[in-house]
Amino acid sequence: MILVFGKTGQVASELALLAPEARFLGRDTADLSDPAACAAQILALKPDAVINAAAYTAVDKAEEEEALATVINADAPAAMARACAERKVPFLHLSTDYVFDGSGDQPWRPDDPVAPINAYGRSKLAGEQAVAASGANYAILRTSWVFSAHGGNFVKTMLRLAATRDQLSVVADQIGSPTPARAIAAALLSIAAQMQAGTRSRGIYHFSGQPAVNWADFARAIFAKANLTTRVVDIATSAYPTPATRPLNSQLHCNDLTNDFSIQPPDWQSGLEKVIEDLTR
Structure with a gap:
């Protein structure tokens, strides 16, 4: 049995569709602000593998x-990982491109220097470091710009705004890789199965959609797929200030995951078509 922390988030929702036989723990039964309780669930339920698809994701807040954020994104996964180490079962944990500072113009590799530029990124990096130090058989999957038909995300925001506006201003100097949550869920399940079979253990991997794009062009693709005529105006990040600084370069280099687990980066454009179908049918 695979135990999943998370129930209503984007990736957890897709995991529930792909692996309905898994056991899902929502906030009502496993509150990540109580790390000890999360670890106790693992020890009590005795799963064959654990996926942590829950997190504090309110970047500005x-x-x-x-x-x-640090309790939820670092202390809780640390407690989970230690429980998995005790049980000798694989632990899979989702992380983010926000552990990098966003400099340069090349895709980030898993072993590149980390230097988060906001609180959310610092909390996620602390989680990575704690999981790596736990002694567990772990895989950390960094991803970026997640979208789906569930929860809150850029695709749903653009479609909502386009319903009442003919023109939208969107940041064009941040480049990254939109990633369908469904592809992330499928990758996690594949990694978990291979880790259970002893194929590979311990590492940080990158998984994101291809090709890279900026937010404004992503918005244009959303409107094109949805047959909307909303016009997108490019603006600079400086014209749209937010409490948390965003990285300008969120591209991720995914070859290690392909080499170790034979998992290819997804085509975000085909994933976008599916999400829009789900939202409009």
């Missing part, structure tokens, strides 16, 4: 709640 984390600037005010960094302590809470």
Whole structure:
């Protein structure tokens, strides 16, 4: 049995569709602000593998709640990983491109220097480091710009705004890789199965959609796929200030995951078509 922390988030929702036989723990039964309780669930339920698909993801709010974000994004996965080490079962954990500073113009590799520029990124990096130090058989999957038909994300925001506006201003100097949550869920399940079979253990991997794009062009692709005529105006990040600084370069280099697990980066454009179908049918 695979135990999944998370129930209503984007990736957890897709995991539930792909692996309905898994056991899913929502906030009502496993609150990540109580790391010890999360570890106790693993020890009590005795799963064959654990996937942590839950996190504190309010990037701007984390600037005010960094302590809470760190408990949820670092202390909880650390406790989970230690419980998995005790049980000798694989632990899979989702992380983010925000552990990097966003400099340069090349895709980030898993072993590149980390230097988060906001509280959310710091909390996720602390989680990575704690999991790596736990003694567990672990895989950390960094991803970026996640979208799906579930929860809150850029695709749903653009479609909502386009319903009442003919023109939208969107940041064009941040480049990254949109990633369908469904592809992330499928990758996690494949990694978990291979780790259970002893194929590979311990490492940080990158998984994101291809090709890279900026937010404004991503918005244009969304409107094109949805047959909307909303016009997109390119603006600079400086014209759209937010409490948390965003990285300008969120591209991820995914070859290690392909080499070790034979998992290819997804085509985000085909994933976008599916999500829009799900949202409009």
